[in-house]
Amino acid sequence: MARTAKRVPLGTPVVRPEPERERAFLVGLEVRTRGRSGAKGTVTAQASAARDAAAMPTAKAESAAKSGKPSIPEFDADESLAELRTLAESAGAEVVGEILQRRDRPDPATLIGAGKLEEIAGAAASADADVLLFDHDLSPSQQRNIEKVIQRRVIDRTQLILDIFAKHARTREGQLQVELAQLQYMLPRLAGHGIEMSQLGGGIGTRGPGETKLETDRRKIARRVRNVEQQIENVRRIRTQQRQRRESAPVATVALVGYTNAGKSTLFNALTHAKVLESPRMFATLDPTLRGVDLPSKRKVLLSDTVGFIRSLPHTLVSAFRATLEEVQRASLILHVSDASSRLSAEQDAQVEIVLKELEAEKKPRLRVMNKIDLLDDEVAQSLLADSMREESKTVYVSAKEGTGLDKLLERIDSVIEEDSVSRVHLRVPQKEGKMLAMLEAKARIYSRKYKDGAVELEVEAPASVVRRVREWVLA
Template sequence: MQDEDSEADHEPIAEAEIAGVSPTPGLDSEASRAEFRELVESAGAEIVGEIAQRRAKADPATLLGAGKVEEVAAAAASSNATVILVDHDLTPTQLRNLEDALPCRVVDRTQLILDIFARHARTREGQLQVELAQLEYMLPRLTGKGSSMSQLGGGIGTRGPGETQLETDRRRIQRKVLHLKDELESVRKVRGQQRHRREAVPVPTVALVGYTNAGKSTLFNALTHAGVLESSRMFATLDPKLRSLVLPSRRKILLSDTVGFIRNLPHTLITSFRATLEEVQKAEVLLHVQDCSSPTQEEQKAEVEKVLAELGAENKPRLEVLNKVDLLPEEERELLGPDAIAISARTGAGLDLLLRRIDAALVADPIVRRILEIPQDEGAVLAALDAGALIEAREFQEQRVRIEVSGPASLLGRYRRFWATPSSEVDPV
């Protein structure tokens, strides 16, 4: 997203040159570079070359050493690259110095992720959140050209250099940021009202969280048949999805699909997308979906835990779901253990186990077992129990039906008048 007064330009980058530095601690060099390649391809760029540098300490002026900057400049010129992508966050000074020293535009990791988010935002809320994050990223990186950018006033009291264009741009962006925050606050309030209405009827929410491209959307589709976009590209899901799901106990829940996390997820994105990520904060149970076939599974798991802590959701009850088990060799599957929730969202393997484990993890509106005696002419009551609970046994007695039923406490509580045993004898399931 661009500022409303600037010209929007979302054309794919035709060619790119990657300059890399030492990878994130915990992630080996090749894994780090492979992940960055996926980001670049998700942005629609064609990679024409890669250069990496390992340094004990980043250069405060240019991030890279002086010799490496010259090497990148020569490689970019010889390959006719149109943009240089850096797998690191650049300070405003580093960005300015690199763009002065290199023959084309420089984009750091955060700006690249923001560009991918801008491509995938479909709802008005998603677009607002991306635009806010982009403006907050841009604000400290505005640079002026001294007095050459000054606006000269005319008339009494306005002679000499006036407010610089840089200051004007900053003030305009700050006003836009405040406006976007107001709009997102309105969205947050609407979400809150919708949530309060949902909470009036006890339907718990279960949220999918996980590293980007772990298979959350594929799992969401497999469970709800929602038909949302499934893609191997990073951040294919940006706008949140919420669908109802019936568990084996006949209890209904709302399943939420959320944006994927990634290492070094820009703080501006976490802040801007807080309205969307409220579904994670309010969920009763989190399903942490992991790609168990990935060689960096443990590092990815740690990054998700880090973001959950920043959201204040680190103590939420959660189930660890090991997805893509179909990609593991048989001997590695056996090492997962009998208690692991090993599934394949693509093939459907293990989904029945997952639903049972979700059922067992929910605390709100618990499943109880009751015996009811219902007149046979109460057809609507019998139909409601058939639809929303499990009938364990049924016995016809003259004009009444005696049934033993397991179901949500809220549902059985509606028909208290038909209970055959006192409320103190309610049996939890």
Template sequence: MRQADELRERSLSTHAERAVLVAVEFTGERRQVPYVAARARASAAIDAAATGVPVEPAVPVADLDFEAALEEFRELARSAGAEIASVMIQRRQKPDPALLVGQGKAEEIVAMAESTGAELVLFDHDLSPSQLRNLEKLLPCRVIDRTQLILDIFARHARTREGQLQVELAQLEYQLPRLAGRGKAMSQLGGGIGTRGPGETKLETDRRRIRVRIDHVKGQLEQVRRIRRQQRQRREGVPVPVVALVGYTNAGKSTLFNALTEAGVLESSRMFATLDPKLRQLALPSRRKVLLSDTVGFIRNLPHTLVTSFRATLEEVERAEILLHVRDASSPMLDEQKTQVEKVLGELDAGRKPVIEVMNKADLLDEAQRNDLWHHAGKGDLVTVSAKTGEGLERLITLIDERIGGEGAADPTETAEFRIPQKQGAALAAIEAGAFIEKKRFEGNLVYLRARGPASLLGRYRRFQLEPAS
């Protein structure tokens, strides 16, 4: 299965479309300062206090923030299969209502697209329907905004029928308000970046058909949700706590998932390599079993249609006992990425769940950076790991065990004494496999046990429990 995924990855990259990237920074709405820039500013202040000489940070804060966002945009383009022909940047106070960028910059983009033979222009910003129409009239190639680019990457990586339905629903809801005047781009049928998905059905020419299709896809997704609910009800009949991996895209969630479960799911440096949820069992030191869930990564300005469409997939996050917030400790945008993930978790009503912050990619950090991480912990626990080298994984597993079975947890550890007939072999085997046996003796055809283990397991065999002495 993993080999098939890798072959698919390579096949999707055989034709790279030449693209001009356009990044716009609106200086009137600066983003939150990332922690690296803040640390640079704090370091400069300390030096100034020690020497009495003002010292400026080597990299301006806003520029560092913008450069990190620009590199993320480049990676999005590469993940969609684009060959970057040129990058154009504009800084302006606020968006132009007609073109997003100014008229002069729009003419520069036209000239650049013509000179490089670009097949599309990618904007690192959402375009209104009117801006999209105006830009398409000017440019000699297709125009794709940030949301459509992310939707296209999702379409490339959807493996299951459920994932494909969720992507199609998000694409249809994106297209509906953008039908008028979409001559060049909407006439393409599966011909490149931004055109994959429902295009071959020509839904773009008829709003009514799109609405009918949206209703149909929603109905199919509701069937998927029903099946998922039935599967969850069966699981809840034999309660197993769920631990969900969440985090920013490309934080290393799939690598960590493989390191903990040996599942062999696809690991890729490309964004959104994991789209369909994965569930695997993980045995903890207490012999407790939990289900580990790998989920789709989040990103800044994640299209709301995607959060809505993927709610069925993200139900595992909503129902999880504990969230492992996997963070790329080497990222220059560590704090901003944390904010974006927490924003999406809030939309899923999962913002108050117990969290273990997993600072991944520790192998890329020096000692000073490792020490600095503790200043960026949230309200939950924090553990530093490297899913690549295995560093810190034992501590992480122990911490999961403590939080699942500790005082006030959903499935605490208990001690109970049992008297079980030997003919009840299934009950004996289950208790001995899932709990620690502190004492065991045979009396006739009866087995007396004192076991310490998960309350959910011991409670299943309450009929065999001995009443405690009064």
């Protein structure tokens, strides 16, 4: 970009140069040892098993159903690295190289062996990388040891996700929650990190709503944690009051949940005619939004769009975002949105299940929404659509983008929601009750209408709240 100042007429919008994108080098690790099922994070101990299974997702699901135990499918290292690529891009970085190492067991000091680390240092240098992104959670000492060899900033997966959250938080509450998670992540990492941290010049892992992020004094950070928690508590109290006001009306809340990028916001917009952000970036939505939706029975429900989930969602984030996720915990119905076009949708679903458990919301009434069927083979899509027409089906196939299947989805929601339950009644309303008749037209499904002796006889299906308003005209 030319830096020479040019005279521009007043009122001309200033075009800012795109900030230079950070150059990121990705590092993945596949651990070949089998049977260490407790392995956390991206150490894909059962990677090869998962890969075999991924080739035949239906067979996998069937065998899981037969054994009665849902097996948790795992991402293999390549898939995991592909996801890391999207995360890196969502954080605004440019991926300039990547390396995947397969080994039998992670090295406790540096995660990967010394020889490989030297090789990575060379590759990162020749790609002129600014930062190394590890597809793992690193212990504080691993991170330091690796940085010593690589001579570049090293960011682990949790830190990367926290960074994307920091970038996307818009509301005060969202920002506070991200700051809290960042502080909690930082606390155990302070020892010996003082100099390096204060020298960081910005970029992934250094962004955050809080100005205190580079403070190395543990006590100051602990104090800030308490302060942020207090502020979150205040926001939460206001939200509880708002919710209590809302809950005095018989309106059920329906929460959209699902893996990041499944299309929750797109579906939310399609159902509510809202305009929340839809984006191919991960974690585009952080702050929850609520909007009313009219069901075919003319009942209203509140639909909530919220933050997406991801494999091994950092625990600090789940707890920091508990207030945001309260909407999910309190919902009458959960719509679990999956990307039907993704080869990984079974793996992603399993991860969503884990977070729902953590939120103690796994037993709530639920509908599965398989989204993006426009990306499927036409024939497959048609047969799936026909499938979801079956009355008892708990899965509905839709394309939020093209608006396919949404009517069916609304019908299904209508049949599951219990609040303000719908019943069919027979009414005789005097014709002069124009207002009541108009109210019925708007809020009830009318099946028949007969005019007789200055009154209207109606056969209607209406929510209990509406029936109460016309109870004096209900015929026995």
